[in-house]
Amino acid sequence: MIEVIGLKKYFSLQSGFFERSAQKIRAIDGVSLTVKRGEIVGLVGESGSGKTTLARVILKLTAPTEGAVKIDGVDITKATAEQEARMRAEISVVFQDPASNLNPRQTVESSIMRPMVIHGVKRAEAKARAREAMSLIKMDERYLNSYPHQLSGGQLQRIAIARALVLRPKVMILDEPTSALDISVQAQVLNLLLDLQESMGLTYLIITHDLNVIRYFSDRVAVMYLGKLIEYGLSEEVAQSPLHPYTQGLMAASPILDPAQRGKAKHLMAGETGSLIDLPRGCRFYPRCEKSDARCENSEPPDVTVGRGHIVSCFLYEGQSC
Ligand SMILES: Nc1ncnc2c1ncn2[C@@H]1O[C@H](COP(=O)(O)OP(=O)(O)O)[C@@H](O)[C@H]1O
Ligand SMILES: [Mg+2]
Structure with a gap:
């Protein structure tokens, strides 16, 4: 459904008008990822790792520097x-x-109707579909006459979901859809999204930094670090046996809802994320990694497939591919 192939997106950072060799921000630096029909893929990573940029390239809101994105086999x-x-x-x-x-x-009604108006749906049909969308998101039709400032964060996000549904999409890209909401509302919105995904057979790419969203929501997970995917696999597998030292750190640092796991010592990762401009020569995670050696400093780690489509980009697993 979505194929991202060797994607790069660099932004140039011009410090002066006459600056000739502008510095580059390597927001996405060689990402390949496939999202299959009907699947929920979670994309996690710290702030600044390039997640939103990846979403924007897939949505064709910005052009890639290199590489390709195919939707249903068509290069965007x-x-x-x-x-x-x-x-x-x-x-x-x-x-x-x-x-x-x-x-x-x-x-709310005009907002929900807007994408349909742009796509040439007739007004009467658009109005009917707006009402239909309200029932999908389980909100009363009277809210169609409200203005955004009259609604709560959770209601606004439901409306945004309704608006995203009216053109009857196959794929939804959800960029931190619940991060701005109160904890109590987050689960409701996630459950709504899950219901919609099932009943409408949607495909989701969900961007989040909440690992519990990944654990309980997505089929597969892609972990991003400074513009690269460093681990990819079934959510269950990645959550239970993370391979990359960065993913291990992420999993250990996040609060765990599973009572059996609670009480385990938390290990917080040391160090800063680092800069996308002055990247290390070898592995991007090298300066923060406790398990690194000389190879990590000097060369980029290989992508190793360690069973059932579980891929990790790390020297520790070199030679273990199957
Ligand atoms: N339009 C832009 N111009 C310059 N730099 C940008 C632009 N958009 C994003 N960036 C930079 O790209 C990097 C990745 O940003 P982003 O994709 O928003 O990360 P995330 O969503 O993972 O937090 C950041 O360093 C950000 O400052
Ligand atoms: Mg973002």
Whole structure:
């Protein structure tokens, strides 16, 4: 459904007008990832690791520097106008901040109708579909006449989800959809998303830094660190036996809801994430890694497949591929 192939996205950082060799921010630096139909893939990583940029490239909101993104086999940069219009209807997005999803001066109804108006859906049909969308997100139709400031964060995020559904997409990209919400509301919104995914057969790419979302929500997980994927596999497997020292640190540092696991010593990772401009020559995680050796400093680690599509990018597993 979504294929990301050798994707790179660099931003140039111009410090002066006459600066010739502008420095590059390597926000995405060679990412390949496949999301299959009907699957929920979680993308985790610290802030600044390039997650939103990846989502924006997939949504064609920004062009890649190198590499390709295919949606249903069609390369997004080479799509015809007709293919592009279809793609825009097939993939929708919900961003973290409900306010950025909705126009403050428009009623909920206008906001929900807008994507349909853009795609040429007739007004009467669009109105009917807006009401239908309200029932999907389990909100009363009277909220269609509300303005964003009259609604709570959880309600706004539901409306954003309704708006993302009206073109009947196949894929939804959810960029930290619950991070801005109160803890008590987060589970409700996640459960709603899960119900919709099942009943409508949707495919999700969910971006989060909450590992519990990954544990209980997604089928597979991709871990991103400074613009690269460093581990990928079935959520269960990655959560239970993380391989990359960074993933191990993440798992150990996150509060665990599973009572059997509680009480285990927490081990917080030392050090700063590092900069995307001045990246280490070898492994990006090397300066923070307790298990590193000379190889890690000087060369990029290999991608090793360690069973059932579990891939880790680390020298520790070199020679263990199957
Ligand atoms: N339009 C832009 N111009 C310059 N730098 C950007 C731009 N968008 C993102 N970045 C940089 O790219 C890096 C990754 O950002 P982002 O994708 O937002 O990370 P995440 O979503 O994982 O927090 C950050 O260092 C950010 O400052
Ligand atoms: Mg982000």
